[in-house]
Structure formats: C-alpha cells, structure tokens
Amino acid sequence: MSPAAKVKDNGIAATRSLDVLIVGAGFGGLYQLHYLRKMGYKCKVVDNAGELGGIWYWNCYPGARVDSDIPLYEYSIEDLYKDWTWSERFPSWPELRRYFTYVDKKLDLSKDVELNTGVKAADFDIKRSRWNIHLSSGEVVDAKYFVLCTGFAAKIHIPDFKGMDNYKGIMHHTAKYPQDGIDLKGKKVCVIGTGASGVQTIQEVGPEVGHLTVLQRTPNLCLPMNQHKIDPAVEQRLKKEGDYERIFKYRRETFSGFDFDFSEKNGDDDTAEQKREFYKKLWAGGGFRFWLNTYKDLLFDKKVNDTAYEFWAEKTRARINDPKKKDILAPVLDKQPHTFGTKRPSLEQRYYEVYNQNNVNIIALKENPIDTFTEKGIKMKEGQELEFDVIILATGFDSVTGGLVQIDIKGTDVVTLADKWSKGTWTYLGMATANFPNMFFLYGPHGPTAFANGPTLVELQGDWIIDAIDYCEKNGKKTIDATTQSEAGWTKHVAELTDITLFPGTDSWYMGANIPGKPREALNYAGGIPRLGLDGRMKVMFR
Numbered sequence: 001m002s003p004a005a006k007v008k009d010n011g012i013a014a015t016r017s018l019d020v021l022i023v024g025a026g027f028g029g030l031y032q033l034h035y036l037r038k039m040g041y042k043c044k045v046v047d048n049a050g051e052l053g054g055i056w057y058w059n060c061y062p063g064a065r066v067d068s069d070i071p072l073y074e075y076s077i078e079d080l081y082k083d084w085t086w087s088e089r090f091p092s093w094p095e096l097r098r099y100f101t102y103v104d105k106k107l108d109l110s111k112d113v114e115l116n117t118g119v120k121a122a123d124f125d126i127k128r129s130r131w132n133i134h135l136s137s138g139e140v141v142d143a144k145y146f147v148l149c150t151g152f153a154a155k156i157h158i159p160d161f162k163g164m165d166n167y168k169g170i171m172h173h174t175a176k177y178p179q180d181g182i183d184l185k186g187k188k189v190c191v192i193g194t195g196a197s198g199v200q201t202i203q204e205v206g207p208e209v210g211h212l213t214v215l216q217r218t219p220n221l222c223l224p225m226n227q228h229k230i231d232p233a234v235e236q237r238l239k240k241e242g243d244y245e246r247i248f249k250y251r252r253e254t255f256s257g258f259d260f261d262f263s264e265k266n267g268d269d270d271t272a273e274q275k276r277e278f279y280k281k282l283w284a285g286g287g288f289r290f291w292l293n294t295y296k297d298l299l300f301d302k303k304v305n306d307t308a309y310e311f312w313a314e315k316t317r318a319r320i321n322d323p324k325k326k327d328i329l330a331p332v333l334d335k336q337p338h339t340f341g342t343k344r345p346s347l348e349q350r351y352y353e354v355y356n357q358n359n360v361n362i363i364a365l366k367e368n369p370i371d372t373f374t375e376k377g378i379k380m381k382e383g384q385e386l387e388f389d390v391i392i393l394a395t396g397f398d399s400v401t402g403g404l405v406q407i408d409i410k411g412t413d414v415v416t417l418a419d420k421w422s423k424g425t426w427t428y429l430g431m432a433t434a435n436f437p438n439m440f441f442l443y444g445p446h447g448p449t450a451f452a453n454g455p456t457l458v459e460l461q462g463d464w465i466i467d468a469i470d471y472c473e474k475n476g477k478k479t480i481d482a483t484t485q486s487e488a489g490w491t492k493h494v495a496e497l498t499d500i501t502l503f504p505g506t507d508s509w510y511m512g513a514n515i516p517g518k519p520r521e522a523l524n525y526a527g528g529i530p531r532l533g534l535d536g537r538m539k540v541m542f543r
C-alpha cells in the first residue's frame with residue numbers, strides 16, 4: 001500500500017513512508033494507532049511529550065485531576081476496562097499516568113510511538129497526493145494520511161505581563177510544571193488565574209505553603225466534586241452485571257458524553273420550591289450534574305440561569321468567612337461575573353475553605369491589576385510590592401485551535417492553516433477543513449470538544465476517521481477532502497446553534513476571548529454529541 005520510501009520532494013528526502021502519521025499520544029492518538037494498526041495500516045504516533053498520556057504528561061501541577069467521574073474517563077475497550085480499577089471517583093494525574101502505562105502494556109503501543117518528537121510543519125504534495133511531515137528531529141516523513149490528535153490544550157497562554165523578565169524567582173505555567181515537582185513547604189507562593197488548573201493548584205498547595213496569594217481575574221463558579229474512594233469489589237460486580245457496558249453505550253448518546261443528560265424539563269415547568277429541591281439533588285450528586293444534568297433551557301434562558309446562579313452563590317458564600325473574600329469569590333446575583341455555565345465551572349474539594357486560612361489571601365485583578373513584575377515578585381497598581389519564592393501561572397491555553405495552527409501546515413492551495421483560520425475557523429464536522437486533503441483532527445474546533453467527556457468524543461470521532469481512511473483504501477481513493485460548501489454549511493450551523501445560547505454573552509476561551517486578537521467565535525459545537533449524527537455523514541469529496 002505504501003509507496004517506496006525516500007520520496008524526493010521540494011528538495012527534501014523523506015526517510016520513511018507511512019500510511020498514517022498520527023500526532024499526539026493521548027487518548028485520541030493511541031485509539032487511532034490501536035485500531036488502524038489492527039486493520040493493517042502502517043502507522044506511527046509522534047508526540048513531543050516524554051511519556052504517553054497527552055495532557056496528563058504535561059499537566060502534573062499539584063492537585064491536577066480529572067473532572068469526569070469513573071468509569072467515564074477511560075477507554076470503552078473491554079479488554080482494558082475488565083482488569084483496571086481506579087482508586088478514586090475523580091482520579092489524579094499520577095493515576096492517569098499509571099493507566100496509560102497499563103494501556104500501553106495491554107495493547108503494545110509504545111513500539112509505534114516516538115516520544116520527544118514534535119511535528120513542526122507539513123505540506124501536501126498534490127502530484128503524489130501525500131503529506132510531507134517535518135519532525136523536530138529534522139526528519140521528513142512521507143504519509144498518505146495526517147491525523148492530528150493534538151487535543152485542545154497543546155498551546156499554553158501566558159499574558160504579556162509587564163516586566164516578566166525581571167522576576168528572578170521560580171516561575172512555571174501549570175502545563176509546564178516540573179515533572180519532579182517543586183518543594184513548596186513554607187514558601188511564599190503566588191497563583192495567577194482561577195480557571196480549572198488554578199482552582200486545583202490553590203486547594204492543593206494552600207494548606208502546605210507558608211503564604212499563598214491568589215490573583216483572580218474572574219471568579220470560577222466551582223461545583224462540589226464529592227470525591228470518594230472506589231471499592232474494587234463493587235466495580236468488579238458492576239462489570240460482571242454489565243453496568244460498564246451499558247454506561248459506555250449510553251455515554252455515546254448524551255449531550256456531553258457522560259452517563260447523565262439534561263433534564264426533559266424547562267426551568268419554568270417547576271415552582272421555586274421544586275427548583276430548589278431539584279438543585280439540591282443535583283448538587284448532592286456532585287461532579288458536573290449541576291451544570292449538565294439540569295433544566296434543558298438553563299444555557300438558553302437567562303431567567304432560569306439566574307435561579308441556578310442564586311443557588312450556587314448562596315451555597316458557596318456560606319462557606320467563606322471573610323465578607324470581602326466572599327464578594328470576590330462568590331458575588332451575589334446582581335454582581336455576577338457571567339451567566340452560570342457559560343464558562344467552564346471547575347470541580348472543587350476544599351477550594352473555598354482554603355480562603356478561610358490566615359495564610360491565604362486573594363486579590364481581584366479587575367479592581368487592582370498587576371502593574372509590573374519585579375525582581376522579587378509583583379507590584380500591584382494600588383502600590384503593594386508583593387514578594388514570592390514561586391509564581392505559578394495558571395493562565396490557561398490558546399485553546400482548541402492554538403495547537404493546530406502553531407504547526408506550519410500547507411494544503412493544496414499552499415495557504416497555511418494559520419492563514420486560513422486567521423479571521424475565523426472553518427471545518428466540516430469539526431474533523432476536516434477544505435483544501436487539506438487526507439488530513440483529519442479530533443477533539444478540536446467545531447466538535448463538542450470542551451463540552452464533552454474526552455474519551456467518549458475521541459472514540460466517536462476516532463471511529464469516523466478510521467472508517468473514512470478505511471473507505472478510501474478499500475475503494476482506491478487517492479484523496480478525501482471536505483468541500484468548501486460542506487465546510488461553509490457546518491461552520492454556519494456551529495455559529496447559529498451557539499448564537500441561540502447564552503455562551504456568546506460571556507468572554508471565555510469557549511469563544512476565543514481569552515487571547516488578544518483571536519477571532520471571537522464559537523470554537524465548540526453546542527449541539528452536543530447526539531446532534532453530531534456522525535453515522536451517514538460521509539458527505540465528503542473523494543477524488
């Protein structure tokens with residue numbers, strides 16, 4: 001199937017020929033490798049990480065753990081789940097790493113994975129209908145298909161704070177945290193940012209450090225995780241009774257790929273008292289239930305949304321002692337930072353109690369912004385000169401599109417992907433983009449990505465991509481490409497669906513609003529998994 005190796009193109013000799021080059025050794029890339037290899041295709045995975053696991057390699061900051069409860073955050077492959085048991089309902093990053101080691105051993109993946117190897121560029125050779133893929137090692141690989149499983153968080157974002165180079169202490173972004181950690185005991189620590197990574201870091205390090213200062217731009221409307229230990233005997237019984245099989249089937253049918261879905265009810269179907277009872281039940285269930293198992297119009301109707309916000313604020317404010325901290329962390333409804341659920345709420349275990357400790361303070365950056373970094377710390381606009389041994393930048397990512405466009409990819413019209421998407425993103429089904437034939441991506445733009453449980457979505461989209469490649473090979477197709485019409489239709493559909501929700505009203509990374517100059521647009525598909533309707537959607541162009 002593969003043409004001879006050493007194909008000469010653009011003066012660069014490709015040293016290897018593959019059927020498929022897969023970028024990323026996380027849930028998505030390893031799923032592609034396992035099935036495509038089983039089907040007889042010659043594939044390799046490359047990843048610039050030092051181990052398997054995707055984001056769980058990079059995000060080893062204190063307290064990093066998953067927000068999807070088990071067994072949702074794992075592969076649905078029986079051979080894997082039958083012998084694996086997690087220790088906690090929401091596992092932490094070291095356990096995720098152990099899971100990937102286990103998966104590797106069971107599926108014998110590593111022999112086809114090249115770690116510490118990045119993809120820098122790729123160009124499509126029209127004459128041969130193949131990709132030349134340029135690796136960080138200097139090697140050029142020739143492949144018929146180019147599958148980008150680069151996740152939504154491959155490009156970190158650090159705001160352009162004044163004077164950052166002045167600071168002489170220890171400073172790391174959460175996704176570049178040292179693999180062997182930092183001893184924070186007794187240290188003066190600053191965490192900038194209270195998104196998902198910030199919340200997890202703060203609640204973990206607060207009890208351990210000498211002093212913690214949190215710099216918050218927007219309060220995170222955190223939900224109780226309700227973490228607990230897992231009893232392996234119970235899990236074993238559930239597996240025997242077919243529970244896991246049922247969950248893995250059902251998770252492919254729900255909006256977010258979890259084992260629960262939005263209620264059939266609208267908010268107005270319930271009286272105020274009934275609403276309260278309903279919210280109490282969701283709250284007690286823990287996890288994302290208060291967000292994604294709630295009234296089906298909660299993310300569409302501001303009035304209904306307000307009732308959830310009020311419930312959240314009442315519950316949360318009761319946990320914070322200091323009145324000023326209360327207002328910074330959990331403002332009352334008429335000072336709400338945004339509608340509930342239109343920014344990703346984080347799951348927390350003791351986040352708010354940490355602020356009741358004397359060694360923890362919080363500064364609202366909207367009232368008192370950073371003036372400049374200094375040699376010893378940070379000077380605030382109001383004049384305080386704060387000194388820190390360690391600064392942890394929990395400042396997020398150029399999410400969803402950043403990891404893709406930072407690779408210099410040229411399609412059939414020699415326009416780079418970065419140029420094509422510079423004023424807005426165009427995709428078909430959130431898995432292909434016109435004039436980039438034989439190239440697919442998953443868990444990326446215009447898919448349900450950030451609204452979806454990772455493993456569910458990478459399996460669903462992964463199956464579609466595998467089928468598409470197999471279809472081409474079985475039917476002698478040289479290329480598969482999205483048409484510009486199909487791409488325009490999907491892109492319009494993504495925008496229209498988002499426009500009727502409350503999401504556009506909030507500045508968030510869901511809308512690209514966290515990155516200066518990035519187009520403000522819907523990056524995720526608000527129709528959820530069921531409306532994707534991937535079956536029978538092969539409306540693509542074969543040549």
Ligand SMILES: Cc1cc2nc3c(=O)[nH]c(=O)nc-3n(C[C@H](O)[C@H](O)[C@H](O)COP(=O)(O)OP(=O)(O)OC[C@H]3O[C@@H](n4cnc5c(N)ncnc54)[C@H](O)[C@@H]3O)c2cc1C
Binds near residue numbers: 026
């Ligand atoms: C801190 C954090 C917590 C999360 N928690 C949850 C959660 O609780 N539940 C949930 O469902 N999802 C969560 N997610 C989303 C998570 O990304 C997905 O669950 C899942 O990891 C997606 O798998 P993936 O294989 O698509 O991508 P990733 O796991 O992101 O893996 C992508 C891989 O591609 C590699 N890569 C990228 N670009 C290149 C390049 N140019 N060259 C070589 N290699 C490259 C990266 O190094 C990385 O290893 C979280 C994300 C983050 C950042």
